[in-house]
Amino acid sequence: MKAWRFYGFGDMRLDDIPVPQVRPGWVLVEPLCVQPSVTEAQLALGIPTLAYDRVKRRLETEAPIQLFGHEFCARIVETGPGVTRFHVGDRIAARAKLPCGNCSLCRSERSNLCRRGPVIGFDQPGCFSELALLPEIALVRVDDRISDSEAACLQSLSDSVASVETASLQMGDSVVIFGQGSMGLECLQIARISGAGLIISVDVRDESCRMSLELGADHALNARTCDPVAVIRELTGGNGADVVFECAGGSPKQGLAGTETLRQAIDAARSGGKVIGVSWFGGPLELNVDLLRERSLRYLFPDISTQAHLEHTVRLVATGRVRLQPTITHVLQGIESVPKSFEITANKGLHQAINPAQVMMRG
Ligand SMILES: [Zn+2]
Numbered sequence: 218m219k220a221w222r223f224y225g226f227g228d229m230r231l232d233d234i235p236v237p238q239v240r241p242g243w244v245l246v247e248p249l250c251v252q253p254s255v256t257e258a259q260l261a262l263g264i265p266t267l268a269y270d271r272v273k274r275r276l277e278t279e280a281p282i283q284l285f286g287h288e289f290c291a292r293i294v295e296t297g298p299g300v301t302r303f304h305v306g307d308r309i310a311a312r313a314k315l316p317c318g319n320c321s322l323c324r325s326e327r328s329n330l331c332r333r334g335p336v337i338g339f340d341q342p343g344c345f346s347e348l349a350l351l352p353e354i355a356l357v358r359v360d361d362r363i364s365d366s367e368a369a370c371l372q373s374l375s376d377s378v379a380s381v382e383t384a385s386l387q388m389g390d391s392v393v394i395f396g397q398g399s400m401g402l403e404c405l406q407i408a409r410i411s412g413a414g415l416i417i418s419v420d421v422r423d424e425s426c427r428m429s430l431e432l433g434a435d436h437a438l439n440a441r442t443c444d445p446v447a448v449i450r451e452l453t454g455g456n457g458a459d460v461v462f463e464c465a466g467g468s469p470k471q472g473l474a475g476t477e478t479l480r481q482a483i484d485a486a487r488s489g490g491k492v493i494g495v496s497w498f499g500g501p502l503e504l505n506v507d508l509l510r511e512r513s514l515r516y517l518f519p520d521i522s523t524q525a526h527l528e529h530t531v532r533l534v535a536t537g538r539v540r541l542q543p544t545i546t547h548v549l550q551g552i553e554s555v556p557k558s559f560e561i562t563a564n565k566g567l568h569q570a571i572n573p574a575q576v577m578m579r580g
Pocket residue numbers: 316317318319320321322323328331332333334
């Protein structure tokens with residue numbers, strides 16, 4: 218079968234490799250639609266972000282290796298012994314982080330917090346290939362009302378569900394979301410159906426602001442043409458918002474906001490309010506912790522998403538409560554276009570992409 222393998226940072230090649238052998242509790246799938254996450258797209262180019270050291274070590278000691286491809290929709294073509302919940306022909310998505318099954322966290326039903334289990338696309342091959350092997354334990358069945366393209370976003374959406382759950386919104390809370398990329402727009406829609414009152418979004422791209430209004434923001438501020446913190450204070454009676462999601466930070470080289478939006482997010486939250494840190498910054502940053510202490514701010518990081526979160530995303534999208542289709546701006550055809558999807562996803566601003574660029578694997 219054909220599979221994309223990495224020989225080093227920035228060096229991916231479409232190789233012919235043996236079909237993996239199905240084993241007990243696992244299924245063999247044919248990937249239908251796959252997208253690189255922003256993190257994967259940056260790592261492929263060797264840009265430091267989450268998991269950089271682990272990927273660098275594997276490339277130096279094990280290359281060529283299959284990397285990435287944990288956001289996908291696939292169809293089951295063979296089931297291993299003992300697989301009971303899924304059948305050949307089922308369309309599935311999966312969560313990326315797997316439990317080890319043996320540690321105290323796994324035994325106490327907090328397996329989402331386990332740090333010993335493998336991660337699909339990092340420790341074991343993901344879906345940038347004609348066939349892939351996946352464990353039944355990670356899978357969720359995709360509802361017929363969800364397209365292959367939308368289903369490829371469910372894994373990322375489950376992280377957004379976990380992020381909004383972390384905020385523990387109270388009915389009518391004012392909510393600000395910095396960054397209207399795919400996760401920002403997902404957090405917006407989930408907050409809206411989870412009791413948010415006034416919703417204000419911030420971005421620097423007009424097309425993202427337009428999309429944000431279409432998907433339910435009351436105000437979409439373009440940070441290039443106004444001082445977002447001043448406008449947010451004005452719109453929230455002078456105090457700032459109850460909850461602020463920071464979804465814009467990251468490497469400026471990739472068109473992300475650096476650390477500036479974190480400072481703005483802190484300034485835009487009311488005293489005693491919450492800042493939910495969704496972004497990855499790719500390195501240490503300077504933060505005035507006394508400012509957080511003085512204003513009793515809660516700087517929280519999203520819970521690690523669970524199987525229940527992933528199953529919830531299926532209901533949210535199947536019933537139209539969360540709309541993904543408008544955010545899917547780039548769909549490429551055929552397994553050969555995988556490198557192009559990485560290039561677009563690593564430079565979404567340049568390509569005016571919102572969701573990562575997807576690949577319909579069979580063309
Ligand atoms: Zn464990």
